[in-house]
Amino acid sequence: xxxxxxxxxxxxxxxxxxxxxxxxxxxxxxxxxxxxxxxxxxxxxxxxxxxxxxxxxxxxxxxxxxxxxxxxxxxxxxxxxxxxxxxxxxxxxxxxxxxxxxxxxxxxxxxxxxxxxxxxxxxxxxxxxxxxxxxxxxxxxxxxxxxxxxxxxxxxxxxxxxxxxxxxxxxxxxxxxxxxxxxxxxxxxxxxxxxxxxxxxxxxxxxxxxxxxxxxxxxxxxxxxxxxxxxxxxxxxxxxxxxxxxxxxxxxxxxxxxxxxxxxxxxxxxxxxxxxxxxxxxxxxxxxxxxxxxxxxxxxxxxxxxxxxxxxxxxxxxxxxxxxxxxxxxxxxxxxxxxxxxxxxxxxxxxxxxxxxxxxxxxxxxxxxxxxxxxxxxxxxxx
Amino acid sequence: xxxxxxxxxxxxxxxxxxxxxxxxxxxxxxxxxxxxxxxxxxxxxxxxxxxxxxxxxxxxxxxxxxxxxxxxxxxxxxxxxxxxxxxxxxxxxxxxxxxxxxxxxxxxxxxxxxxxxxxxxxxxxxxxxxxxxxxxxxxxxxxxxxxxxxxxxxxxxxxxxxxxxxxxxxxxxxxxxxxxxxxxxxxxxxxxxxxxxxxxxxxxxxxxxxxxxxxxxxxxxxxxxxxxxxxxxxxxxxxxxxxxxxxxxxxxxxxxxxxxxxxxxxxxxxxxxxxxxxxxx
Numbered sequence: 001x002x003x004x005x006x007x008x009x010x011x012x013x014x015x016x017x018x019x020x021x022x023x024x025x026x027x028x029x030x031x032x033x034x035x036x037x038x039x040x041x042x043x044x045x046x047x048x049x050x051x052x053x054x055x056x057x058x059x060x061x062x063x064x065x066x067x068x069x070x071x072x073x074x075x076x077x078x079x080x081x082x083x084x085x086x087x088x089x090x091x092x093x094x095x096x097x098x099x100x101x102x103x104x105x106x107x108x109x110x111x112x113x114x115x116x117x118x119x120x121x122x123x124x125x126x127x128x129x130x131x132x133x134x135x136x137x138x139x140x141x142x143x144x145x146x147x148x149x150x151x152x153x154x155x156x157x158x159x160x161x162x163x164x165x166x167x168x169x170x171x172x173x174x175x176x177x178x179x180x181x182x183x184x185x186x187x188x189x190x191x192x193x194x195x196x197x198x199x200x201x202x203x204x205x206x207x208x209x210x211x212x213x214x215x216x217x218x219x220x221x222x223x224x225x226x227x228x229x230x231x232x233x234x235x236x237x238x239x240x241x242x243x244x245x246x247x248x249x250x251x252x253x254x255x256x257x258x259x260x261x262x263x264x265x266x267x268x269x270x271x272x273x274x275x276x277x278x279x280x281x282x283x284x285x286x287x288x289x290x291x292x293x294x295x296x297x298x299x300x301x302x303x304x305x306x307x308x309x310x311x312x313x314x315x316x317x318x319x320x321x322x323x324x325x326x327x328x329x330x331x332x333x334x335x336x337x338x339x340x341x342x343x344x345x346x347x348x349x350x351x352x353x354x355x356x357x358x359x360x361x362x363x364x365x366x367x368x369x370x371x372x373x374x375x376x377x378x379x380x381x382x383x
Numbered sequence: 384x385x386x387x388x389x390x391x392x393x394x395x396x397x398x399x400x401x402x403x404x405x406x407x408x409x410x411x412x413x414x415x416x417x418x419x420x421x422x423x424x425x426x427x428x429x430x431x432x433x434x435x436x437x438x439x440x441x442x443x444x445x446x447x448x449x450x451x452x453x454x455x456x457x458x459x460x461x462x463x464x465x466x467x468x469x470x471x472x473x474x475x476x477x478x479x480x481x482x483x484x485x486x487x488x489x490x491x492x493x494x495x496x497x498x499x500x501x502x503x504x505x506x507x508x509x510x511x512x513x514x515x516x517x518x519x520x521x522x523x524x525x526x527x528x529x530x531x532x533x534x535x536x537x538x539x540x541x542x543x544x545x546x547x548x549x550x551x552x553x554x555x556x557x558x559x560x561x562x563x564x565x566x567x568x569x570x571x572x573x574x575x576x577x578x579x580x581x582x583x584x585x586x587x588x589x590x591x592x593x594x595x596x597x598x599x600x601x602x603x604x605x606x607x608x609x610x611x612x613x614x615x616x617x618x619x620x621x622x623x624x625x626x627x628x629x630x631x632x633x634x635x636x637x638x639x640x641x642x643x644x645x646x647x648x649x650x651x652x653x654x655x656x657x658x659x660x661x662x663x664x
Contacts, residue, residue: 006663031466031469033466052659053655053656056652057469057470061462061495062491062495063491065459065462066459066491066492069456069462069465070469071466072463072466073462073463073468073470074466075466076453076467077467077470077471077474078470081466099455226467226471227433227471229430230451231430231451232451233397233445233453233454234452234454235445235446236455237454244399245443245454
């Protein structure tokens with residue numbers, strides 16, 4: 001009960017980074033390892049203050065590579081664990097994100113996206129890491145990435161990210177942008193008993209019978225942790241269901257890599273979330289995500305005022321890509337517009353899912369996201 | 384009649400992982416054997432042990448020991464181990480890895496783990512080159528050694544690992560060779576009984592690769608070098624303990640007490656957590 005009280009249930013005025021930190025605590029995260037980087041630093045600062053109050057651990061590592069490595073270690077020691085970073089740090093983490101995928105370590109990585117490439121514009125928003133989220137580490141794998149459009153959603157999706165990560169034993173990415181991270185808005189933190197919390201499946205067999213990478217029907221193996229007497233081995237090498245290296249077996253490589261992809265793709269209908277606004281009778285659809293979707297919402301409303309039937313498909317899940325939702329919308333509209341704060345990344349996925357339906361792309365780089373007027377102009381041209 | 388005999392250390396090893404991958408004459412088996420001896424002599428609770436390693440020949444050790452174990456990406460064993468130890472300080476986190484893994488790609492993690500004084504125990508098999516990839520020069524390769532990437536002789540100065548560990552803040556620092564099996568075993572036992580960051584370097588022969596290029600073609604010849612050059616010089620100045628063809632200073636160099644990072648952290652957390660709970664109750 002006391003612990004529940006220490007969660008800040010109630011209405012607050014917070015910025016996105018702080019909302020994310022408070023959500024992690026609500027989700028049961030008790031380990032944070034990170035390295036300071038704009039515009040994600042406030043997540044680390046908040047958790048350095050708040051973690052110990054709830055009995056959790058904050059550790060500042062020597063770099064982002066170490067941060068994600070420590071997070072995987074803490075996850076294998078049984079704690080819900082996270083790190084938070086931005087583009088340059090996200091790049092450094094990629095190899096160990098692959099390790100977390102391969103060893104099926106539940107963990108959450110927050111990327112508050114700034115403008116890249118390289119050091120780029122540290123205080124300026126971007127959506128330039130969304131393809132890296134899917135393809136950043138070498139090899140084939142499935143991953144989950146969510147993207148918030150508001151400070152409330154920064155809170156809600158952080159909790160959701162932990163739940164998905166624990167359910168599927170996969171690193172789950174929260175792809176925010178600098179505006180959502182630094183913007184101040186009202187956030188309602190519900191009472192603990194109203195929050196859905198998911199914890200990883202534990203083995204139901206004896207240590208002698210336990211195979212750490214033998215999946216259940218949902219393709220996810222139950223997870224023993226260090227110190228529980230299971231004496232299991234985990235490795236970044238291709239391994240069999242007992243966890244032992246199989247570095248030249250085509251059969252083990254095929255089975256393992258396919259399962260790592262399938263456990264996300266075949267559960268996509270349970271993972272994927274979108275918001276559909278005024279799409280039922282729409283002639284033109286805008287597909288948008290993050291802060292850009294806020295401008296897109298204004299734009300479709302303005303279009304409706306001018307007699308153009310426009311609707312919005314707001315992506316909440318980026319990966320696995322909401323392919324079926326886009327395909328369904330594409331069947332009913334004449335054209336789709338995709339505004340992104342990059343040079344054209346997720347638009348490629350939209351085009352693939354939209355098939356014959358024409359897709360217009362609106363790029364925006366630098367200080368501000370698209371204005372509603374810019375998106376409205378695109379809607380007009382498409383209509 | 385041939386009688387089946389159990390290996391005396393079979394309880395510490397994973398039979399299904401044998402045979403191991405190491406070459407004839409390699410010293411890694413000796414390192415593993417000494418570690419198993421130390422566990423046995425201490426009657427160490429295997430449920431409390433986590434063996435973590437990086438990439439390289441000795442990195443496979445994590446898979447051979449019958450405890451919880453994790454084989455990380457190259458260089459990241461200490462960073463991974465930091466998460467393990469902080470999340471559950473009751474666990475004994477043992478990092479067993481090589482010189483290239485710990486001091487080239489993982490060098491930054493080593494100095495910071497030692498600086499924090501996190502209670503991780505590091506056993507480094509130093510074979511003076513990158514063995515698994517076929518014998519390239521690395522951060523400990525002696526000057527003028529021939530390797531596959533220093534075909535004209537190595538011109539990089541090698542790290543003196545015991546000096547580096549001592550300067551970075553380790554509370555226990557020792558160096559032995561695979562010739563010194565009893566002393567190495569005693570040293571591992573000492574390390575397992577300490578609380579802070581501990582480091583043991585073991586010079587381990589790599590005759591198949593390093594030796595082949597440097598006129599020591601057999602394990603015996605490399606052990607001969609260790610025998611001829613080793614001088615037990617315990618608690619001497621680690622800055623003067625460079626490895627040269629003529630002299631290998633071995634022994635314990637540092638053995639001090641200092642509050643471990645995890646103890647300081649968890650004491651702070653308990654205090655802050657208690658105060659926070661009082662505030663809301």
